[in-house]
Amino acid sequence: MPRIALITLVVRDYDEAIAFYRDALGFTLVEDTDRGDGSRWVVVRPGNGSGSDGGGAGGSGTDLLLARAKDDEQLASVGAQTGGRVGFFLHTDDFARDHARMTAAGVRFLEAPRHEPYGTVVVFEDLYGNRWDLLQPTTSA
Known part of the structure; x- marks a missing residue:
């Protein structure tokens, strides 16, 4: 059965995006490959073994491809890719734990x-x- 495996998120900088998704949100860095042309193939996945229900290897979750903006038009879309609406939904099996961890990490x-x-x-x-x-x-949702 088909499923969405990756969603591209345009970012300003690879390293700052990796740091945020890994350190503040608790994602796992799945891949960071230099493509030889100045770009990288950077994939992060929700969950790091902390129990978050974000998918993961063998799971049904969707990974994020962090793609650095390559021109002014793409740079202008950074942070506004869903028109100001909630565009991403991070499921958890322990709201209090993840909310407290994210708050301590400075998530707004x-x-x-x-x-x-x-x-x-x-x-x-x-x-x-x-x-x-x-x-x-x-549990019924």
């Missing part, structure tokens, strides 16, 4: 956590301003 949350029929959720921004949901779905 745009609201207080809230409980909805579908789960516990909070909106946050990545280092570029892209909006994400941190979401622990209810």
Whole structure:
């Protein structure tokens, strides 16, 4: 059955993006390969063995391809790739743990956590301003 394996996220700089997704969000750096033309193939995956339900090797999760902007047009899209809407949804199996870890790492949350029929959720921004949901779905969701 087909599935989305990668989603490209345009970034300003490879290393700052890797540091944020790895250190602040707890993602795993899956691949960082020099392509020989000044660009790199950089893939990060939610979850680092901490129990986050982000997919992973053998899982059904989707990885992020961090692609450095290569011109002014792409640079202008950094942080606005979803038009100001929440465009990414990071599921967790322990909301309190991951919210506390991300808060301690300096992640910017745009609201207080809230409980909805579908789960516990909070909106946050990545280092570029892209909006994400941190979401622990209810067991029936």
